[in-house]
Amino acid sequence: MIKLVLSSVRHNLARYLATLVAISAGVGFFVAVSVISDGIISSLDGNVDAQYGTVDVAVVPDDTTTVASTGAEPEPLKLPQSSVDHLLALPGVDGGAGILTAPVAFQAEDGKPFATSATGRLWITDKELNPLTVTEGKAPTSSGQIAVDQGTADDQHLKVGESLTLLTLAGKQKVTLVGITDFGDSDALDTGGTVSISEPDAFTWLNNGQQEYASFYLRGNDPSTLVAEAGQVIPDGFNVQTGNEFRQDQRDANGSFAQGLKKALQAFAVLALLVGGFVIYNTFSVIVAQRLRELAVLAAIGATPRQLKRSLRLEGVVLGIVGSVLGVITGYLLTLALEGVLKATGNTLPGGLSVSTSTIVSGLLLGTIITVLSVMIPARRAGRTEPIEAMREAATESASLGRTRGIVCVVLGVLGLVAMLAGSSLAVIGLGVVAFVASVFVGAPYLARGGARAARPLLERFGIEGRLAVDNSVRSPKRTATTANALLIGVFLVTLVAVAGASIRDFAIQQVNDLQSADYVVVSTGGTIDPAFVAKLRDVKDVNEVVAFRREPVTIDSKASIASAGDVAQMAKIASIKAENGSLADLTTGTIAVLDTGEGKVPAVGSTVTVKDSRGKDVQLRVVAVLAPTQDTGQTGSIIDEHTFDSLVGDVAPTVAFVDIASGAQGSTKDAIQNLADLRPDITAQEGNAVGKLIRSVFDFLIKAVTGLLLMSVVIALIGIINTMSLSILERRRELGLLRIIGMTDKRVRRMVTLESVLISLLGTLGGMLTGLVVSLLLVLSFNRLSQATITPSIPWVELIVILVLGVLLGVLAALLPARRSTRMEVLDAIAAS
Amino acid sequence: MTTSTEAPTRSAAARAVDARKTYGTGEAAVHALAGVTVDFPEHEFTAIMGPSGSGKSTLMQCVAGLDRLTSGSAYIGDTDISKLNKTQLTLLRRDRLGFIFQQYNLIPSLTAKENILLPLTLAGTKANDAWFDEIMRTVGLQDRLGNLPSQLSGGQQQRVAVARALVPKPDIIFADEPTGALDSRTGIEILTFMRRAVDDTGQTIVMVTHDPHAASYANRVLFLADGQIVDSMDDPTADRVLDRMKQFEG
């Protein structure tokens, strides 16, 4: 049996070629994305171990969810030196390390800044807890000494012993480079470069002279006891974790992204493989039809249906295995090629290339299973072969479409539509989408026949070859439909993502833009917005007003949050600061306007809340207003009366400012503000509508990325069209020969093949696009219905037209090989006895 | 105007001069045509006979521009077809030649009428209505014109093929065993049409056949053996042809 199967596969190798390419392309894609995401995951895990491997107990700030949800970059709570002293004094502590970072940059002799996104770090003196190793020179221990990472040193050509100017929150500093550092197998701990600063300088340069730490790590023999004891001495808003818990958190935070990425990429690969399934199904259907006589002869001499079926399935298994093995190899070569390209451009693939057994096994299984599944139906057809079919003339699939098909198509379609229109949960609506798309698949032969007939008048303009192209695709509507379906699914998803994505994007942007906001928000991270800087801002042309205010991390009723204080009346004039309840005018000594974050309970007007600053001082304040959540209140957080703020955190300088510019301001105003910000490493200027822009760019990126990934399935669909056209040309050898004998020139024969190919790809493209449009519009409708949102569907016409044009081009491309083949055959084949 | 030495009264619609066709090389070489010189006169019905493998089909295909000679030359009218490229050959077949084969003459997705008009459609010209009707009347297919080939019997399909060859009024029609797959009565009908086309409209026909009775419809029979013309017979009858054929075997 196996021998028969193997010889059949060998004999039909040319026909199976497309099948093999489809399987191995899909499996290759799967293996490649798995290997790359595994690399990313393991490199992120490795980083966590290198950075925090020796930490036994970690004291870290609570998650500051309150502020993050409204879009502003919060300044997290810091751990005061007094708490750290308590921690270090605990019994069983062998050593500790405080983490403190702030942005720094260097200034060259000509005044130009460089390494502008570098991170300044307090040098950790505990050797075991310090993730950095000194590879050259020595550690920065006394004032005026710094060390930089290897990458920055190489990029900027810095040498040990060199004198440099460092821009810090405390202004320009003259420093000496005393050492070069290394982090694990990578150069720098921070993406923009790491500048290690000695303890005597660190608090002044990185934290306005305050002896505070962002987090603190301890070494000790008995972590669990230490955790309990440390819990007693740390202030509110902090959390104590064992080293293992802490590392797991870090891994999760990094890894969840990479895991999600891996799953998403694999989903696209599986989709590509499923599209390959259509190609396989088609190939086998055609092969069964062409071999009907052979099968009938076998049936006549006594082969049972079961044997016929099994022989075909075995062919599927053999092909599936061969294709999958080729695919695994292709996938590995693909990653090698990618690595090569990256190396050539001076980058590296994170984590390197390691092909795990699970990747290989799942790749092989996926490819083989999908092949075997795709062969099921053709195998059943082979099993049903009657001996009498050996005598029949026609050796093609039947053109008639069964009644059941029509009924299934209509039922699925109606169910799908109803579920999408009236479904009350996401699950029901999702099932509706699946049912509707399934109905399109089932009904595709009708669409292919109808669509081809509708296209006939247009194609007939190309002459008799156009007419024959239509006839041929109508003659085997099932095959035409399966070929088109392979493309349809890709185009459907592209359209869905484009339309639904654009609709939601535009809605989100509109929502954000509806919220008025200050034109600019200028924030100092670690430094201050001093009067001199405010004056410089005011001097910029078209700047109407600058209102600076103070902002501090606090806890409100033990929940980490931020609070601000400033001239509320002025702030409200140029920024969107409004009270939902109560009145901002009531903000006097001992009162607070709390921010409604949209999450959890908001204290009522008239109630009292406890506000604690990072040094543990606390005060009871009466709520006089609840602030509506806007972009700007996202920046301020809750607002406290200025005198009360003074007594709570001291008379600190402002760190944030709202800037109002004239409505007709030019781009030069933006540039001027940006330039002022660039000269201070601590200051960033953000446009008020930046969130809208951010949303747009994120959505656009996602739409592009998804479209790009779907390209793989389109490529496989292309293989499918090439395959179908080649098979159909083989089948029509006689007909094509006859046409050429009685006077159709080769050019016109090729045009006929091309027209048919374009017709198929247009059917797939249009079908997919229409399905995508219908589904995405219904999805938007039901989303509106379920969430009371008012998303207006945005149809990206330009993209749709581009897709359509690409569909035509795809058809032309797919026809190149088959068309050449169609005229390379001998005309005499037409009259040769069979 | 060139005049053939052998038939001074009639010019040749097609000619072969020292035509040779060899398949394979060296020991395995098969000389399908071993130097054939022949004229197919205008307005005449010529039959080609000979044992199986004698080169009948090869001769016809090479003269009709479906295949190329190894050496020698073939002419359609005054055109040396060995000098034409592939496209020129195709256009020559479309505009000047008609074909009838034993089987597979029709495009399955076109109706009988569309099949008949196919050479004209390809050339972008229209049929002369009176002429078309006349052929339809003779061939007797008026009521089946809208049918697809699969809905016609073998004999009807062959009539459609004959009609397709006749409608464009080609310079010459090549037929390779046109009645080979038909029963004798249907075969006689087809041969009668072909004879009528020669008598009534001056059509030129070259027909390859195995059947002495079919050959008797021709003006002249050429006998081929081992790739060479060994004999010819004017105004043949079935009996005389049969006698001649027996000599080959004997």
Ligand SMILES: Nc1ncnc2c1ncn2[C@@H]1O[C@H](COP(=O)(O)OP(=O)(O)OP(=O)(O)O)[C@@H](O)[C@H]1O
């Ligand atoms: N493509 C080919 N390759 C090799 N040999 C060929 C080829 N075509 C024909 N021949 C050989 O050339 C010779 C003449 O073939 P041809 O088909 O012309 O014979 P025929 O007289 O038409 O025979 P039949 O009456 O059986 O149709 C035969 O010996 C045949 O085997």
Ligand SMILES: [Mg+2]
């Ligand atoms: Mg022959």
